[in-house]
Structure formats: C-alpha cells, structure tokens
Amino acid sequence: MRRTSLFVIIAFTSCFLLASGCYEPGGPVPEEKSAPAERAWTMEDVDAAVVMTMERIYSPAPRDNGTPPEECDYLHYLRFRPRAGASDPTLADAVLVLSPGGQGGANSLEYISRQLVYVALTRYGKRIEVWVVDRRPNNLEDLTGLNAAEEARDVRLALDYYFDGKPLDGRSFAGFLRDEDVPYLSEFGLRLAVEDMYTLITTMIPDPEVRRRKVFVGGHSLGGPIAAFFAGWDLDGPPATVEDAGYMNCAGLVGLDTRLEPSVPDQGVNITTFIGLPELTDEGTYHQVVDKIRRGELARILPVPGNYPEFMALLEMIAMEAAFHPQEESVILDRLPFVPNLDNTFKLLHSRTIDQYFVHIPSIRDFRYTNEALLGIMVDDNFQLINMFQVSCGFLTGGAVVPRDFPLPQDLAKLPWIQALLGSYLGLRGLFIANDAGPDCCHLGQGPLYRWANFDEIGNDADPAFQDTAGEVTYTTAEEEVSDIRDVARFLYYGPTNAVEWYFTLRLMLDIEAGVKEFAPLCGLPYLHREAARFRPRIEFSAQNGPFPYQPENGKLIPGYNHLDVCTAAADRPSRRANEVIDPILVFVGETVEKGF
Numbered sequence: 001m002r003r004t005s006l007f008v009i010i011a012f013t014s015c016f017l018l019a020s021g022c023y024e025p026g027g028p029v030p031e032e033k034s035a036p037a038e039r040a041w042t043m044e045d046v047d048a049a050v051v052m053t054m055e056r057i058y059s060p061a062p063r064d065n066g067t068p069p070e071e072c073d074y075l076h077y078l079r080f081r082p083r084a085g086a087s088d089p090t091l092a093d094a095v096l097v098l099s100p101g102g103q104g105g106a107n108s109l110e111y112i113s114r115q116l117v118y119v120a121l122t123r124y125g126k127r128i129e130v131w132v133v134d135r136r137p138n139n140l141e142d143l144t145g146l147n148a149a150e151e152a153r154d155v156r157l158a159l160d161y162y163f164d165g166k167p168l169d170g171r172s173f174a175g176f177l178r179d180e181d182v183p184y185l186s187e188f189g190l191r192l193a194v195e196d197m198y199t200l201i202t203t204m205i206p207d208p209e210v211r212r213r214k215v216f217v218g219g220h221s222l223g224g225p226i227a228a229f230f231a232g233w234d235l236d237g238p239p240a241t242v243e244d245a246g247y248m249n250c251a252g253l254v255g256l257d258t259r260l261e262p263s264v265p266d267q268g269v270n271i272t273t274f275i276g277l278p279e280l281t282d283e284g285t286y287h288q289v290v291d292k293i294r295r296g297e298l299a300r301i302l303p304v305p306g307n308y309p310e311f312m313a314l315l316e317m318i319a320m321e322a323a324f325h326p327q328e329e330s331v332i333l334d335r336l337p338f339v340p341n342l343d344n345t346f347k348l349l350h351s352r353t354i355d356q357y358f359v360h361i362p363s364i365r366d367f368r369y370t371n372e373a374l375l376g377i378m379v380d381d382n383f384q385l386i387n388m389f390q391v392s393c394g395f396l397t398g399g400a401v402v403p404r405d406f407p408l409p410q411d412l413a414k415l416p417w418i419q420a421l422l423g424s425y426l427g428l429r430g431l432f433i434a435n436d437a438g439p440d441c442c443h444l445g446q447g448p449l450y451r452w453a454n455f456d457e458i459g460n461d462a463d464p465a466f467q468d469t470a471g472e473v474t475y476t477t478a479e480e481e482v483s484d485i486r487d488v489a490r491f492l493y494y495g496p497t498n499a500v501e502w503y504f505t506l507r508l509m510l511d512i513e514a515g516v517k518e519f520a521p522l523c524g525l526p527y528l529h530r531e532a533a534r535f536r537p538r539i540e541f542s543a544q545n546g547p548f549p550y551q552p553e554n555g556k557l558i559p560g561y562n563h564l565d566v567c568t569a570a571a572d573r574p575s576r577r578a579n580e581v582i583d584p585i586l587v588f589v590g591e592t593v594e595k596g597f
Contacts, residue, residue, distance in 0.1 A: 022355040025436045027402040028468030033453035037576035046118045051083040054496040062187035065294045075196045076134040078106045080113040093126040094589045101221025106132040107499040110491040115571040137503040155317045176309040185300040186293040190511030194230050211249045224258025231533035239528040252537035252592045257566040283519045302506045306348045308341040309502040319492035322375035330374040351406045352433045362437035366444040373452040381562045387427035387547040391564040393485040394455045399448035404431040455481035456576045479560040483568040539588040
C-alpha cells in the first residue's frame with residue numbers, strides 16, 4: 001500500500017474515532033406545540049387588495065473603474081400599492097420609500113410593505129404606497145434558476161442550474177461572481193445609494209410640494225443611515241440652495257431596528273481600522289482606501305464569513321421547499337454537490353461543540369429535518385448565530401434539542417464583556433441545536449424527523465414558557481416568538497427579486513464612515529444639511545433582542561423582537577400579539593401628513 005494512502009486511512013480513522021467520542025446523542029426533548037392562533041385576515045386577503053410590481057428607471061451607473069453590465073444602468077424598486085383605484089402615485093395619501101439593510105435585497109421588506117398598504121386601506125381607509133429600492137449590486141445576480149424554480153414549484157431546476165451546470169431556456173449559469181470579476185463595484189457606494197432614492201422620488205413625484213407633504217424615507221438596519229444621509233444630502237453642491245436638499249423632498253423618516261443617524265447602526269464599527277488601515281483623518285487617507293479597492297488590493301465585495309453567494313442562493317431554495325412542501329422530509333442538501341463555501345457555512349451553523357466543528361461528524365446532512373424545520377434552523381434566533389440574520393419564528397420539535405456551545409460555551413457567551421465585544425455581530429445567548437442524528441456514529445441518518453413549531457404554537461397566555469417534556473429546560477417563550485415561518489419563507493423567495501444581496505460592497509460601508517467627516521464634500525459625499533435633517537419628523541423602532549437595542553426618543557424599544565422581526569412580525573394574529581410596528585408607522589404618517597390620518 002502506498003504511504004499516502006496509508007496516511008489518509010490513518011487520518012480518517014483518527015477523525016472518526018475522535019468524532020465517536022464527541023457525539024453523544026440524546027438530551028431533553030421539546031414539549032408538544034400549542035394550537036395556533038386565529039387569523040384576523042389571510043395573505044390571500046392581502047394579495048387580493050395589494051399589488052406588487054418590480055419597476056425600473058434608467059439611470060447610468062458609475063464607470064470610473066470599468067463598465068458594469070447594462071442591467072446595472074437601471075434603478076430597480078419594488079412598488080406596493082392598492083390593487084384597485086388610480087395608479088398615479090401623486091394621488092396616494094402617502095408614499096414610503098424604504099432601503100433594505102446590509103446584505104439585504106428589496107424582498108426583505110416584502111412582508112411589512114404589503115401589510116402596511118393593506119392595513120392602511122382596510123383599517124384607516126387610506127391609500128398609501130411603499131417603494132423598496134434594490135441597491136445596484138443586486139442587478140448582478142443571475143436569478144434565472146431561482147425564478148424558474150419558483151414558477152414551476154420545482155427546486156430541482158435551481159439546483160441543476162446553479163450547481164450542476166444544466167442550462168435553462170438556452171442560458172447557462174456563468175458562476176458566482178468574485179472580486180476580480182467586478183472591478184466597477186469599487187464605485188457602487190453611498191452616493192449611488194442615496195441618489196437612487198432621490199431619482200426615484202423625483203421621477204415618480206415631480207412636484208416638490210407633494211414630495212414635502214406626502215413622501216417618507218426610511219429603511220431597515222443599514223437602510224436607516226442611508227435614509228439619514230438622504231435627508232442631509234445636497235444634490236447640486238452649493239448649500240445655500242436648499243430646494244435640492246433631501247430634507248426638502250420628504251415629509252419625515254422611518255427607521256426599522258436602526259438609528260436614523262448617518263453612521264453604521266451599532267455606532268462601534270470603524271471599517272478602516274477593521275481592515276487594518278489608518279483612521280480616515282483627511283481626504284487623502286480616504287482616497288488611499290478607495291484606490292486600494294479599485295486596484296483589488298482590498299475587497300470590492302465585502303467578505304462576511306458564512307454568507308457567501310452560494311449560501312444565499314441555496315437559502316432561497318430552502319425557503320421555496322419550506323413553502324411548497326413544509327412537512328415533507330428535506331432532501332435538498334443530499335442533492336448538493338460538495339461546495340467548499342457551503343460546507344464552511346454548514347459547519348458554522350450546525351456544530352454543537354468546537355470538536356464537532358473541526359471533525360464535522362455528525363454533519364447537518366446526518367440529521368432528518370422537514371423542509372420547514374430546515375429553514376427554521378437557518379434563520380431562527382435560537383439556531384442562527386449571526387445577529388443580523390435572526391428572526392423569531394418558532395422552535396424545533398420531535399427530537400432531542402440541547403444547548404449549543406459553539407463558537408462559545410453558553411456560560412461564557414452570557415458574560416457582559418463578551419456581549420459588548422461580539423453582540424453587534426453574533427447573537428450567542430440562548431442557542432440550541434438538534435442532537436439526535438442516530439444512535440451512534442455508525443448509524444447516522446437514522447434519528448427522528450425534526451419538525452417545526454410555528455411562532456404562534458409556542459406557549460400561550462396561561463403557560464408562556466416553551467420547555468422540554470420534563471419541564472426542566474426553557475427553550476423560548478411566547479413573548480420571544482413573533483414571526484410566522486411561512487411569511488419568512490415567502491419573503492425569502494417570492495417574486496422577481498430576492499431578500500438577500502449576493503454582492504454587498506465594501507465601498508458603501510467605507511463611504512458611510514467617511515460621510516460624516518468634515519472633508520466628506522471634498523470626496524463627493526455632500527452631506528451638508530446634517531442639522532436641518534434632524535428636525536424632520538421621524539419614528540424609530542428598536543428590537544430588544546437585536547444587535548443594537550436602544551430606547552428611541554421618537555418610537556419604541558420592542559420586547560422579544562429580533563433584528564428581522566421589525567419587518568416580519570405577524571400582523572394578522574392580534575389575538576396572539578399585536579404587531580408593534582405597522583400601526584404606529586401609519587399613525588405617525590397620518591399625523592404628519594394631515595394631522596390625523
């Protein structure tokens with residue numbers, strides 16, 4: 001036997017024996033789920049009253065570092081409006097223009113946008129529109145396979161297209177883009193994001209008086225600072241002429257788990273320090289960083305561990321399966337070829353201990369999940385460890401579920417200094433993981449079929465704690481579960497665009513940091529009206545369990561909500577818990593527009 005082969009066998013055997021010692025199946029099992037809450041209306045009711053369209057406006061993209069594809073020369077946005085009646089937006093009672101959060105696409109605001117239009121119409125008798133701007137890098141995504149799979153309700157079409165090289169309608173997938181493929185993304189920064197909002201508003205509502213009375217700008221997470229920059233932006237340069245200033249073209253601002261201030265939301269991120277460069281002290285240091293991005297010495301696509309384009313595309317497929325076949329046992333991961341980036345992400349998401357992370361036995365593929373449960377462990381705050389992507393949509397049932405001690409043991413994760421250090425990025429408290437993939441390492445894949453208890457099947461008023469069958473472990477509580485997993489699945493895949501941003505740019509983050517500096521106007525970032533912008537009416541919402549909780553001066557800190565819950569918390573089950581965002585927004589908008597909506 002060759003020495004290399006012998007080494008491989010010894011290494012594999014050693015790893016297997018190590019894993020055998022690490023894997024101890026069993027543990028507490030969650031209690032049975034409760035009866036679901038009664039709906040006040042259905043999504044079918046909403047769809048009958050509200051129409052969503054993807055629309056676009058021609059606006060050439062920057063060409064200072066290469067020529068982007070033609071599709072990038074269009075500003076895309078999702079438009080939500082009442083299905084019946086006039087389509088002229090100037091006749092609406094109000095218009096909300098929203099920007100998604102970091103690594104978010106327009107569809108991340110699909111649920112709240114539909115519900116805002118519906119509730120305004122049915123509860124207040126008012127016609128409002130909501131427009132969600134897709135940042136330009138989203139135009140680079142090849143959604144051919146995903147849209148085909150959605151239309152045919154067959155995820156295999158997407159799997160074959162993206163991972164097996166099979167063409168669709170004569171088109172083959174050219175691969176997920178890498179930094180070297182997209183030099184022009186070095187120019188897709190704050191100026192483009194802010195001025196896209198301005199172009200949309202002024203194109204659709206030409207009369208500035210109407211804009212000042214009816215238009216509200218805002219966003220989720222990173223969309224809040226972008227809205228704040230819009231309010232203080234000066235389009236023509238001279239600050240003395242204010243008709244072109246952002247605050248003169250809107251009636252107010254709306255912030256969804258964010259601060260309506262021109263900075264990165266958690267107030268503690270310094271991009272240049274993070275990537276090892278000097279602080280932005282003057283125009284020269286800013287241009288040094290920009291030049292490094294242009295030359296490819298720094299990333300054009302912001303690297304976020306675990307959130308690769310391959311995973312974002314797969315997440316959309318998992319959401320489709322959860323919507324189309326929620327209770328069937330998931331086989332989607334079995335159909336995947338080995339993809340290093342996906343394997344790394346699965347290890348981050350589905351390792352109980354540090355030992356399992358390195359050995360990865362059992363792996364996520366060794367557990368049996370329904371399609372709905374698989375989606376749940378990808379996004380729910382008790383299983384997803386990245387704070388920005390957490391939503392509160394229920395819990396696993398059907399098998400042993402134990403505390404997760406990776407990447408940190410739970411006792412350590414609860415320490416205040418750990419929370420201060422990592423809390424804006426990682427949500428480590430209260431993490432759990434399935435722990436029965438089979439009786440031992442020789443019989444993996446033979447464990448129970450894990451299912452999902454939806455948010456309104458977790459506890460009730462009389463017994464709010466969701467515990468194990470022995471009543472010794474509290475997994476979650478009714479107050480901390482607010483979003484319907486079916487609504488979460490829908491916003492992740494539904495329609496012509498998507499909820500995630502495959503190619504999020506470093507330039508945008510750099511510009512946000514530079515935009516508040518005194519030298520910013522010299523760098524093409526004319527945030528000149530910062531004081532005036534602060535006096536525009538505003539409302540802000542902060543999630544208590546989110547990455548940067550705070551008590552807004554004009555708004556509310558919402559108990560039990562996670563970062564995405566401000567956009568997805570169920571509006572149609574007030575008997576369970578009233579949505580704490582939609583009505584306050586509508587009341588605020590109404591009072592601002594006409595002193596009583």
